[in-house]
Amino acid sequence: MKYLSRSLFGGAVALMSSVVLAEPAKYLFQPPVTSVARDIFDLHTSMMWIITVIFVAVFGVMFYSIWKHRKSVGHKAAQFHESTTVEIAWTIVPMIILIGMAFPATRVVLEYKDTSNPDLTVKATGYQWKWGYDYIKGEGEGISMLSTLTTPLDQIEGDAPKGENYLREVDNMLTVPVGKKVRILTTADDVIHSFWVPEFGVKQDAIPGFVRDTWFRAEKEGIYRGQCVELCGKNHGFMPIVVNVLSADKYTAWVASQKTASVGAADDAAREWTKEELMARGEKAYASVCAACHQPTGQGLANAFPALAGSKVVAGPAIDQIKLVLGGRKGVFMPNSQMPAQSMLSDTDIAAAVTYTRNAWGNHADPAIVQPSAVKAAR
């Protein structure tokens, strides 16, 4: 009952005013941080006002009639049933109101469709079930990363208390500078996904084989959290989009750190790794990429995802397993489903994950270790 009264009261408050309630907003759009999001917010507020007025007027008439024109209070029925004048009036007047509603929206449509002259262009690629960000043009050009949910499984399954940003936290945030026009190119690798950040008023489907675009200019530094909004299979609910908006200086520093990291990664891929190093890194890579289907236990799911513990592929030659990971494969249980190709992962991550599966859960494959150089050679 507490919930109910709170929601009804809150609803009334939300409908009657454009005041933004506590953060994150519960009854209304999240507080806007771009001009488009603010325009949308205002459009919605004015729509709600118009609707409220019409609602009260129309149903005021209805409830008055229900109150007064009842048989039980002795009201006798009139027999009128036609009036061309009235019909014309209630066709024309709503039409004018409706066009009045749509007209201010026209400018906003043109605004959000205008993706010209960006300061930074980033390609967002939807994968089942993570996002990939490639910085195409502007400061940070060349940076490339995958962004995967970091909420641990035990929180999802209720074995641990849920964190503050439950389901809306990732390993690598899409990082952008404040006040700059960022153009997002969306595409997808497998099925349709949709890129959405509520605070930015940005939503654009990511369609495999096609590139679409959208844009935002964040006005405030901070971390903004959204998620994929187009049903994209099993883990549709588990592929958040987290954007980190930094000041110009901090952004420049971030770009520099990414560049060093990528040089480091290149060195990593070139050198020989020990088994312990590979196992440690592989466990992480497995947990963030493979465990969604093959399960943390390596047991897979009956009739859906093959077990890796005791798997013939894992026990077989390393090159076959690497090729399978790079290229994906047709479903074992369902001819139409498939394991998606994982070629967007780095050589090091693939080598580590493969090594991990070859030695975990009682597997003892020969060779036990796969080096990043072997993955590079297999591409």
Next chain:
Amino acid sequence: MSQTTAATVAHANDHALDHGDHAHGHHPTGLMRWLTTTNHKDIGTMYLWFSFTMFLMGGVLALGIRAELFKPGLQLWHPEFFNQLTTMHGIIMVFGAIMPAFVGFANWLVPIQIGAPDMAFARMNNWSFWLLPPAALLLVISFFVPGGATAGGWTLYAPLTSQMGPGMDLAIFALHILGASSIMGSINIVVTILNMRAPGMTMMKMPMFVWTWLITAYLLIAVMPVLAGAITMTLTDRHFGTSFFNAAGGGDPVMYQHVFWFFGHPEVYIMILPAFGIVSHVIPAFARKPLFGYSSMVYATSSIAILSFIVWAHHMFVVGMPAAGVLFFMYATVLIAVPTGVKVFNWLATMWRGSMTFETPMLFAVGFLFVFTMGGFTGLVCAIAPIDLQIQDTYYVVAHFHYVLVAGSLFALFSGTYFWLPKWTGHMYNEAMGKTHFWLSLIFFNITFFPMHFLGLAGMPRRIPDYATQFADFNMIASIGAFGFGFSQLIFLAGVVKCIRGGEKATAQVWEGAEGLEWTLPSPAPYHSFEVPPQVK
């Protein structure tokens, strides 16, 4: 001109009464009666029971969804099974419950409202119905094949559908069969209405329910083949190497959405126009006053049907259309609110200065008017493209279409059932049970779906098995409401069964203010009616 037919039924009834009900003797009995029947009343009854069964089945799936969403975290189902629940709930409710329910009404009512002895193609009518159970069976079986039922959403968007197991193929076959049934049913209804009206019943004297079904039938004939095309292309993409919707082979996944919604938007009106028809009978009857603006109702219904063909891409505002496309579909969509508004105003004008009573059918009709209009308003909010940018694919949309499909179509179906049940069974239903059913449905419906507006605005996507913790409160409220709503429907079942078994004897007129040919027949309506057509003045 009066909209309801002031009919003189000089002789037809006595004639029908002479026959008695099942007194012919050469009719098969038991199961064979129902398998072989060509009687529109039997077939209507079967349609209604079938759709109610599917309604319960779809309802159980919905409760599975709401149980999982009761609190954050994964409690009951794997995400894959959760997706099967949302998908099959949608398919079963749309194609198994709502559409066949309206066809059931059409079967029962169209002949007795236009003074015809039966439907035009009685054998095809039998076949239209008996296609449904096998289709339903395919849908049920699909849960038990490897990979389970299809989990691509009821809209079956490509290319996700190519990843599904054999459950997807079963759903495609089921939809083909249901589509064939709908097309046959529609042809039957069109031919019956155009050719078999009683002498004197001109088009502009037809009851509103007949009008709305005539227009709906045309919509069905126009768009069911489009759906069949879309899912057939999906099928060949899956198995025969075509690439209609596969970009890697030169196809376009968005093309699927265009084709699907070219079917899907008129489909929305297929599910609501007959509801408008029902309400247009109930409100005048209980206001004891003729329907206001009969001809404007006819024109409004036709305009809605025509406009429904040019608004489909408002379901696709975020696929990335050019600005000109967005603007066209936005303006076309808001225009639909004009004829819809006209209908609402006409119903209000019908109530105005009437002499109203509020038996269960009227309660559901007024409930429909009130809550459906709220769904209309949120539809308007969704139509404004920039706002839709924020609420597309969120719970706001889920709230919106449940306001129009549950409070709209379903409430109208309940209203119609209580209204005509005495005519069908010969007994009055239990008024207290009916009223309890109404109030519980109305209250629980709003507890379930009103909070979803807030969830959507605040950013909760639809079709997710688990959600961020800030959405927890409203999800819990919605889940409680859903279970209340679900169990309230058992009152309806009990009320209908009780009414079939007995109860106060219904008169021919049943309702003081009811008008139309069906009320000239005795209650229950005889097995064969209007073998000699009545004269309509």
